[in-house]
Amino acid sequence: MKVLVAVKRVVDFNVKIRVKADGTGVDTANVKMSMNPFDEIANEEAIRLKESGKATEVVAVSLGEAKCQETLRTALAMGADRGIHVETDVELQPLAVAKLLRAVALREQPGLVILGKQAIDDDANQTGQMLAALLGWPQGTFASKLEFKGDQLEVTREVDTGLERVVLKLPAVVTCDLRLNEPRYASLPNIMKAKRKPIDHLTPDDLGVDVTPRLRTLRVEEPAKRQAGVKVASVEELIDKLRGEAKVI
Amino acid sequence: MRALVLAEHDNRQLAPATLHAVSAAAALGGEVDILVAGESGDQAATAATKVQGVARVIAVDDAAYAEPVAEDLVALLQTMAADYDAILAASTTFGKNVMPRLAALLDVAQLSDIVAVEGPDTFKRYVYAGNALATVQTSDATKVMTVRVTAFEAAPSEGGSAALERRQPVPSTGLARFAGRDASGGERPELTSARIVVSGGRGMGSSENFRIIEALADVLGAAVGASRAAVDAGYVPNEYQVGQTGKIVAPDLYVAVGISGAIQHLAGMKDSKVIVAINKDEEAPIFQVADYGLVADLFTAVPALTEALKKAS
Ligand SMILES: Cc1cc2nc3c(=O)[nH]c(=O)nc-3n(C[C@H](O)[C@H](O)[C@H](O)COP(=O)(O)OP(=O)(O)OC[C@H]3O[C@@H](n4cnc5c(N)ncnc54)[C@H](O)[C@@H]3O)c2cc1C
Ligand SMILES: Nc1ncnc2c1ncn2[C@@H]1O[C@H](COP(=O)(O)O)[C@@H](O)[C@H]1O
Numbered sequence: 001m002k003v004l005v006a007v008k009r010v011v012d013f014n015v016k017i018r019v020k021a022d023g024t025g026v027d028t029a030n031v032k033m034s035m036n037p038f039d040e041i042a043n044e045e046a047i048r049l050k051e052s053g054k055a056t057e058v059v060a061v062s063l064g065e066a067k068c069q070e071t072l073r074t075a076l077a078m079g080a081d082r083g084i085h086v087e088t089d090v091e092l093q094p095l096a097v098a099k100l101l102r103a104v105a106l107r108e109q110p111g112l113v114i115l116g117k118q119a120i121d122d123d124a125n126q127t128g129q130m131l132a133a134l135l136g137w138p139q140g141t142f143a144s145k146l147e148f149k150g151d152q153l154e155v156t157r158e159v160d161t162g163l164e165r166v167v168l169k170l171p172a173v174v175t176c177d178l179r180l181n182e183p184r185y186a187s188l189p190n191i192m193k194a195k196r197k198p199i200d201h202l203t204p205d206d207l208g209v210d211v212t213p214r215l216r217t218l219r220v221e222e223p224a225k226r227q228a229g230v231k232v233a234s235v236e237e238l239i240d241k242l243r244g245e246a247k248v249i
Numbered sequence: 250m251r252a253l254v255l256a257e258h259d260n261r262q263l264a265p266a267t268l269h270a271v272s273a274a275a276a277l278g279g280e281v282d283i284l285v286a287g288e289s290g291d292q293a294a295t296a297a298t299k300v301q302g303v304a305r306v307i308a309v310d311d312a313a314y315a316e317p318v319a320e321d322l323v324a325l326l327q328t329m330a331a332d333y334d335a336i337l338a339a340s341t342t343f344g345k346n347v348m349p350r351l352a353a354l355l356d357v358a359q360l361s362d363i364v365a366v367e368g369p370d371t372f373k374r375y376v377y378a379g380n381a382l383a384t385v386q387t388s389d390a391t392k393v394m395t396v397r398v399t400a401f402e403a404a405p406s407e408g409g410s411a412a413l414e415r416r417q418p419v420p421s422t423g424l425a426r427f428a429g430r431d432a433s434g435g436e437r438p439e440l441t442s443a444r445i446v447v448s449g450g451r452g453m454g455s456s457e458n459f460r461i462i463e464a465l466a467d468v469l470g471a472a473v474g475a476s477r478a479a480v481d482a483g484y485v486p487n488e489y490q491v492g493q494t495g496k497i498v499a500p501d502l503y504v505a506v507g508i509s510g511a512i513q514h515l516a517g518m519k520d521s522k523v524i525v526a527i528n529k530d531e532e533a534p535i536f537q538v539a540d541y542g543l544v545a546d547l548f549t550a551v552p553a554l555t556e557a558l559k560k561a562s
Binding site for chain 2: 011013016017019026038093094095098117118120121122123124125126127128129130131132133134136137138139140141142144154157158159160161162163164165166167168169177178179214215216217218219220221222223226228229230231232234235236238239241242246248249
């Protein structure tokens with residue numbers, strides 16, 4: 001079984017982003033970029049499936065500008081076998097990403113596609129569900145555990161009330177949550193080896209997909225800032241403030 | 250303008266989150282219907298008819314929807330989508346699972362976790378862990394969206410008199426089936442609707458130590474939350490996580506104990522009315538958003554706080 005993994009290049013989770021003064025967006029110039037943390041987990045899971053003999057090949061896919069190749073190299077250094085870069089400078093929204101990934105999946109015929117549950121830049125949490133819909137496949141979202149049962153896949157999902165299990169027919173789409181695994185770091189020898197692993201190049205045109213954005217961002221603003229309050233010296237003072245001043249208890 | 254809200258329920262009661270989604274749907278300015286798909290002997294659907302501002306409740310009562318998977322709910326929603334300009338659900342794990350699948354099959358974008366309705370096609374939503382607020386306009390005919398529960402008031406659950414209309418189920422896709430759940434449940438208020446939340450972080454050190462948090466929550470009648478670090482360490486289950494990729498809360502009072510205040514955590518709680526931070530590190534970033542900060546060792550300060558509150562009550 002081949003496993004396809006979607007890895008997105010995003011502003012690193014440690015960066016405190018700045019909204020552009022003209023309100024057109026977020027300043028991403030000279031900002032540290034990394035693989036979306038959830039996609040590291042997705043890639044790790046795919047690699048573990050290969051190591052345990054359940055998968056035969058791990059193919060990492062990234063969509064967007066030229067520098068997505070760096071993200072693909074990271075995926076390859078972690079242990080993916082090869083990469084596919086769908087290159088475009090158009091702003092890709094989840095529906096367009098899902099259409100591109102569908103086209104890639106139809107070419108590659110994977111048994112499983114693993115994505116992150118959420119990209120930490122757009123915070124959309126959509127792409128995996130959309131991809132599953134477009135392929136007509138089942139979806140196991142917010143996964144914290146995968147277990148193959150014959151020709152089916154049991155997915156344990158992190159939901160608002162706790163954990164839930166669904167059984168999916170294969171092929172299927174999975175989106176992973178934080179507790180699925182702890183991604184490995186790429187070792188130096190593997191980073192070197194990854195430089196020789198193949199990356200295919202495609203464009204949305206090659207795949208016959210219209211990626212025109214459906215949503216237009218009219219304005220981006222900085223949210224109202226909270227004022228820092230006061231330090232209290234003791235538990236008693238805290239209770240006084242909460243009762244007398246804030247009136248919340 | 251007609252809007253359909255996908256109800257979340259436990260086959261008895263409507264989830265409170267759905268009432269907030271109804272308010273967002275009403276803000277679009279047209280008629281609001283609710284879809285209740287379940288196996289409830291009409292209990293949940295009857296509850297939905299009483300929600301104020303709802304025109305019609307569409308009830309699909311069938312064993313197939315007792316524990317519905319997204320694949321089958323979307324197959325049902327697809328048969329109704331043509332009647333509506335907007336389809337909404339609360340931005341819970343239920344709504345987030347279903348709505349993007351529907352949007353893709355309708356070939357429309359989905360708007361995630363909207364916090365304001367600016368016009369029939371224009372909405373506000375946060376990006377980058379709550380550090381930027383975007384105003385977005387959709388060009389799609391059908392608007393499919395999820396709604397941040399804390400950003401819209403709950404529609405009153407009594408006093409309405411919606412018409413009840415029954416529909417037949419659609420055949421299952423057979424793609425997926427529900428196989429069980431482990432809910433820790435409990436007596437405490439639900440995190441996202443609680444008036445007071447007490448959360449613990451890595452500073453708690455162990456799951457046993459979380460009892461200190463629970464004791465404080467008990468005297469305050471509060472829900473218990475946690476940072477990702479506390480969940481990852483196994484101190485508490487996943488559903489306690491507050492933050493960018495966990496639950497979004499905005500209670501009257503949020504007490505952060507042994508939590509440093511990473512942006513991913515702040516994204517989930519900084520709209521709380523009053524924030525209290527208890528942390529032994531006076532430089533911890535949580536103090537930058539706290540109304541009241543107490544620099545102290547939590548293992549002495551929190552039990553003392555609990556005791557003092559107990560005495561006073
Ligand atoms: C993709 C991604 C998603 C994430 N999503 C979330 C999310 O949804 N929610 C979330 O919370 N985090 C999330 N995080 C993690 C986030 O970046 C932080 O790592 C996390 O919030 C830290 O948790 P913490 O504050 O409990 O731990 P720490 O940062 O380790 O802080 C512990 C604090 O406890 C204090 N402390 C220790 N002992 C005591 C004591 N005895 N008395 C008083 N104070 C004490 C310390 O001074 C310190 O400030 C996410 C990260 C990533 C990469
Ligand atoms: N441009 C992209 N390239 C590769 N994968 C992507 C891209 N956009 C989204 N994804 C995948 O979809 C997941 C969810 O993203 P989103 O729906 O945008 O929150 C991410 O974690 C990735 O796995």
